[in-house]
Amino acid sequence: MDRFMWVTTISLIKGEFEVIQKHNVRIYDGDNRTNFDCGTLRLTSHQLIWDDQLQDRTISLGLNLVQKTEEVIAGFNRSAKIILYLQSKPTSQEPGPKISSQFNYIRLSFRAGGQSEYYAALCNQLSRKRWITQVTNQRQATRPSGRHMGIVGIERKIEQKQKETQSTISQAFSDLNALMDKAKEMVAIADRVAKKIEEKKGQLSDDETVQFKSYLLSMGINDPVTREEHGYGNKYHEELAKQLATFLKSLIEKSDGLMTLTDVYCMYNRARGIELVSPEDVFIACKLFESLKLPLRLREFDSGVLAVQSESHSVEVIVEKITKIIKSKGCITAEELSPLVKTSITVAKEGLSAAENLGMVCRDDSVEGLRFYLNRFMKDP
């Protein structure tokens, strides 16, 4: 028992690792019971550490001191034990929990069971003798270091780390809050710049400036329609529809009078920035265009694709445009058509199939892709 040393902080040295631990272990000094009871016995690659959290005491025994081991199976009224036969105490060692002992062996009593597993792990670690390579470092590592010692030290360290994390998080969120506060202002600025550019429209010729202007125009909505203002009934959706109509007016003209509902939803929410609306609300609002006599229509294509269409851009107009393009090009795919009419490929496809349904174009489906031609079949007498 006198081979044990006090430990202030459980810290493993480089290359050392924990193998197994068991609770409720009592140490016997030879045949005698000691008051080192109900502790946790950890086995590392280098040492045995017995640790009692209640009384805050920790002792350790280097595996290099273990000469021989023996396992005693549990019996009636007797818990399972492991017996460790130890070498004589090294002369250089500092005094431990017991100054001297008449026994050259200790017994470990596993009152919560599990000694077989522990015994196997112990034998395994003893045979590997990992401590030999780092015997010099070991001494330093077991020595107390720093001001915070023991379990309290560990707890303090954890606490400190938590505090740091907390402050990082709150800092991040305070930035976000500030951004949210500024969002309205920024939207107002964007709007002002957009208006100014709009005034000077005639003087702008640069492509880039025009593009910049269009970005700004599609950027901000000053006074988004919210449920707080308009409640949960029809009124909210009506107001939303009205705002959508004004918002989409210029955008939809630019994309040739047709935008898919998904595009509408994305652009509208991007412009709102905060106070986002749900897809469902946008959908309901778009359905109200007609009854509110707004110049937009929600249109469902045969394929099920939903799109918002300006009233002035009916299918016939699109079909006419498509036939004109095909006439000049000979044939076209939806992919080639989409940039020419400034719409998404989905819309271009819908336009082509509308033209096909009207008998204006016909298709050539080959390995080269799906191409559309003017419908010469119908023109042939």
Add this chain to the structure above:
Amino acid sequence: MTTAKQLANFQWPWQYDFPPFFTIQPNVETQTKQIQAWCELVLDYQKHIKSYAIDVQESLSSPLFHNAKIKRKLPIDGVYLVLNALKDKGLLEWQDKKMSRALLMWRSAEEWAKLIFNWAERSGMTNTVCTLYELQLGNDVKKEEFYEIETWVLKRALRVLEKKGKAVMFDIQPNDNDNSGGVKFLS
């Protein structure tokens, strides 16, 4: 099989070089026009190569349904669409249940019947008996359109006349390709 020489002076319709011709059009009206054009092409083609039989698998790779120049091929569904349209017009008969081979008349039995009867009247053959062989390969018919007509087509045409009471057939064998027997045209 058809040779290139045979097709050298064949007049392909404009549709043959129009890629959408080889895709079955989803628009019903367009498709009707398209199939109509195909039917005409198949008849003209078969007439040009003087063939009454059509094998679906063979025809798939023949120039009829495969335009190598524009790299387009009428898919098999399309071929059946065309051939069945011809069947509906009474110009085609499937030879088997699997519809792999068919007999094609580029002129309907009624039309043939009319041609043959006109010839009989013109050349004073009414009320006399002709053999089927004479009608097919006789010296008197060398300049007629039905010269070298296949036996089965001839028999169908004569049956039309018989039904109308314009001809009576003798010693006709049930086998489509047996040209023994004769016919008497009635004035």
